[in-house]
Amino acid sequence: MALAYTDYYEVLGVPRDADQDAIRRAYRKLARTYHPDLNSDSDAEDRFKELGEAYEVLSDPEKRERYDRLGADWRRTEQEAPDTDFEDFVSRQGFGTSDFEFSDDLFERLFGGRAGAGGRGWGEQARGPLRGFDREALLELSLEDALEGGRRRLTLDGRDIDVNFPAGVRDGQLIRLAGQGGAGRDGGPSGDLYLRIALKPHPDFRPRGEDDLDVDLLVAPWQAALGATVAVKTPTGTAQIRVPAGSSSGRRLRLRGRGLPGAGGRTGDLHAIVKITVPKDLTDRERELYEQLAEAATAEASA
Numbered sequence: 001m002a003l004a005y006t007d008y009y010e011v012l013g014v015p016r017d018a019d020q021d022a023i024r025r026a027y028r029k030l031a032r033t034y035h036p037d038l039n040s041d042s043d044a045e046d047r048f049k050e051l052g053e054a055y056e057v058l059s060d061p062e063k064r065e066r067y068d069r070l071g072a073d074w075r076r077t078e079q080e081a082p083d084t085d086f087e088d089f090v091s092r093q094g095f096g097t098s099d100f101e102f103s104d105d106l107f108e109r110l111f112g113g114r115a116g117a118g119g120r121g122w123g124e125q126a127r128g129p130l131r132g133f134d135r136e137a138l139l140e141l142s143l144e145d146a147l148e149g150g151r152r153r154l155t156l157d158g159r160d161i162d163v164n165f166p167a168g169v170r171d172g173q174l175i176r177l178a179g180q181g182g183a184g185r186d187g188g189p190s191g192d193l194y195l196r197i198a199l200k201p202h203p204d205f206r207p208r209g210e211d212d213l214d215v216d217l218l219v220a221p222w223q224a225a226l227g228a229t230v231a232v233k234t235p236t237g238t239a240q241i242r243v244p245a246g247s248s249s250g251r252r253l254r255l256r257g258r259g260l261p262g263a264g265g266r267t268g269d270l271h272a273i274v275k276i277t278v279p280k281d282l283t284d285r286e287r288e289l290y291e292q293l294a295e296a297a298t299a300e301a302s303a
Contacts, residue, residue, distance in 0.1 A: 008054035008067065016068070020059065021209060024172055027055040028198055035138050052136050052196070059172065132182035132191035139163065139175070139195040143202045146170070147235055147260070156180075156193070163195060168261030171199040171207060204233050211260045211268025216275045217253065219243055224276050232272045234258045241272055249276045 009016050012026040033039065034047040057063045137156065149167030153160055161180055169175070174194045181191030199207065206214040217232050227245030231238050234255070241253055251274040259268025282290065 006050070006054070008058050011050055011054040012058065014058075018058075023055065023058050027051060027059075028171065031055075031138055031196075031198060032140075037138075049136075055172075128186065129188035130185040131188045132184040134191040134194060135181040136174075136194045136196060138198050139165070140198045140200050141165070141169070142200050143205060143235060146197070146199055154195075161193070165195075165197070169197050170210070170260065171197060173197045205235060207260075208271060209268075211266070212271060213259045213268065214271045214273055217241070217243070217272035218275050218277050219247070221276055221278060224248065224274065232270075234270055235260070243274065247274050249274055 009018070012023060012030065014022050014026050018026075030051050031048065034041075034044045034051060036045045036048060039048075057067050137154070139152065139154070146165075146169050147167060149165055149169070152163045152165070154163055155161075161177065163175065163177065165175055174196055177193040177195065179190045180193035184190050204215055208214050213235065215233055217230065219228070219230055222228075223230060223243055224247045225245065227243060227247075229240050229242050232241045232255070235258070239255060239258065241255060243253065253272040253274065255270040255272065257267045258270035261267050279286065
């Protein structure tokens with residue numbers, strides 16, 4: 001019985017040639033919209049699980065290549081059959097391992113028949129004790145919390161779970177909590193819980209790629225025209241940066257190593273974007289000087 005094909009690009013609302021940044025941004029936006037803790041719609045949980053499955057595939061270059069090449073059959077192998085490891089077989093069929101229960105309907109979809117009434121189904125007879133399925137949940141953190149690391153207490157299915165997350169966790173990163181997933185069957189072990197990190201929007205900093213950040217740098221017209229050294233916010237405080245003379249709004253100035261911690265001990269960069277600001281209220285002297293500047297510029301242009 002053929003399994004339905006899910007267009008993961010359509011699920012995330014991205015084109016097929018979307019890069020990893022676009023895929024990550026689309027997932028973050030939709031995951032916040034449909035997270036069951038934030039959305040009370042009846043289909044929010046199913047939509048959230050579908051988003052997680054789509055992101056799992058499209059964010060992994062190897063899985064994405066197979067998906068693009070094989071389409072609906074991307075999870076299958078030539079040797080696949082019901083006598084393979086049952087959990088791996090379920091996972092490869094496209095169901096994923098996120099919080100769903102065994103049911104008669106599941107056996108019917110997988111094997112074309114139903115589990116025996118009042119007894120154990122075919123899959124249970126073949127394996128005996130069954131490991132619980134893995135689950136996934138969203139853990140939202142502020143940028144400051146992600147940089148410093150810390151501890152959170154989550155409530156899941158009536159259970160309080162303490163979570164320690166390391167300093168430098170990144171957006172989209174998974175934290176595995178062994179044995180905190182779905183309960184096992186007939187004495188089998190519990191599955192694992194995976195927490196996917198989602199960084200909350202920050203009032204000052206905007207993610208740029210994997211490890212870099214953007215921040216607005218407010219400068220006065222005379223600083224932009226003449227050049228100046230000004231203070232700029234960083235995730236860990238402030239720093240001084242030189243604004244070259246003749247800078248226009250939108251100019252990008254880079255501070256190396258002032259972004260987010262990355263792989264291999266590398267730290268990303270902070271990009272300060274020049275934003276020229278004009279005082280709302282001018283003193284008489286300031287107005288006089290601006291008028292003189294306007295006259296000089298007009299005369300220069302007409303010469």
